[in-house]
Amino acid sequence: AQPILKNFIRDIVAEDLATGKHSKIITRFPPEPNGYLHIGHAKSIVLNFTIARDYNGQCNLRFDDTNPEKESLEYIESIQRDVQWLGFDWGDNLYYASDYFDVLHDYAVELIMAGKAYVCDLSPEEIRSYRGTLTEAGKNSPWRERSVEENRALFARMVAGEFSPGEKVLRAKIDMASPNITMRDPVIYRIAAVPHHRAGDTWKVYPMYDFTHPLSDAQEGVTHSLCTLEFEDHRPLYNWLIENLNTPATPRQIEFARLNLTYTVMSKRKLLRLVTEGHVDSWDDPRMITISGMRRRGYPAEAIIDFCQRIGVAKRDSMVDFALLEHCVRTALNKTALRFMGVLDPIKVVIENYDSSSEEYLCGVNNPENEADGTRDIPFCRELYIERSDFMEDPPKKFFRLAPGREVRLRYAYFITCTDVRKDESGKVVEIRATYDPATKGGNAPDGRKVKGTIHWVSARHSVDATVRLYETLFSAENPDKAAEDGKDFTAHINPNSRTTVSAKVEPALLKLGGGKTFQFERLGYFIADEHDSSPENLVLNRTATLRDTWAK
């Protein structure tokens, strides 16, 4: 396949193939199973999998599961489901860092034997203070000069579970005076008396991320290990481990800018807090920018991929406008979504000159963007519902919808003229009386008379009740993290109106639409039946997006 995109990482890959440095490219997507994937992960997934696809290479899915305290099978399963739903396939190349626990242990011993790692008895706080700062060199640990034999024996006892967490760690012996703090004798193994979700209670020590990652990459023959910019400072350590150990391959780490999006937070730690503190219902709450939340909201996978490709891959962090994501969603859905009519805030209209015992079916176009989607029959009778906001008793001049004495077009049906209203004791209009012009069937008057407004409607007798959830952004601050700098927690910026629920009346044809398909209610936006809460007996719809595109190019 032809590469469709250009970015600096693709340039490196193309060059490495052209010069023969590599004959096959291997990338990997390495999530830690400590939460659900979000739109930031989608950027990494799209980058890694499309490079592998476009250069006839391979992309591994590797679970970076070395922190058993925070990881679970639920997360492992959701991650696989989300990657597949986005349309990517790791084939046989599913790996777990925990599968390398033996190999990693042996590498640690190899470092010890070479005099390049030592067991350190400093407490975590002491390690931190000995490490120094950006402007101040670190201090050597008093345990740094232990003999190879002593380190070998102590590490074996750590592995055997003879010490408690925090009592000892294994550190690489690099350089406490390095200007790069990551190189100041980083911890590579810690003690944790926690069973692992895959390895059981075999291990009493667990390798650190910085140790595990390069060696797992090397184990799998990864050629290009793509990670976000905050790991730039870790690259010397990545290379140090690859150079100082006898690894089967020499992977190269390349950093790119992580995705930040307005009106949301992006780290799993914060998303987890939103769930556990009850700010949202679950990880897949449609207000979450998790992949599962976006799926449940009705975002097509195609739109998420389009978004990830449009934002590109750069070496400098930036903030992407949420409106661009919605723009991609609308662009995809405009082409594919079937159109229906639904009324979110219904008010009844009685057509006085339409026989109450009659009904008829009018022809609606399913998708003006795709003729192959055909047409459907829409029931019409004496009593209808229209949107309350499409009627005003005392309208301004520019209001082109229904008002006493004014005529509008009912989409796909007839012109109607409002003749009267009925009110309750409080004076609120509860019913609109109207007449229709039988000659305007289909929406045009044979006498050439024009109406300015066309409104949507449903037949009262045939319509189906639906609960509709309308969403706004989860946060009201454009950057909840930055807004939190004034001392408030990011949760202080949660939008209290992020979800509202209304009782709607919708076209019966909707019941025939299969689940999992996002559709359009004309004039109102895109919607999808909720994947958990909706059934044919009890429709629950999520609004995916309104029709109004606010993306400014």
Ligand code: ATP
């Ligand atoms: P978080 O900070 O949200 O917890 P993480 O980086 O800790 O994310 P991992 O599971 O370690 O999550 O990430 C798996 C891969 O996804 C990594 O290669 C990481 O660089 C990438 N990734 C995570 N967040 C983003 C983001 N916002 N933009 C681009 N890539 C990301």
Ligand code: MG
């Ligand atoms: Mg992480």
Ligand code: MG
């Ligand atoms: Mg992180």
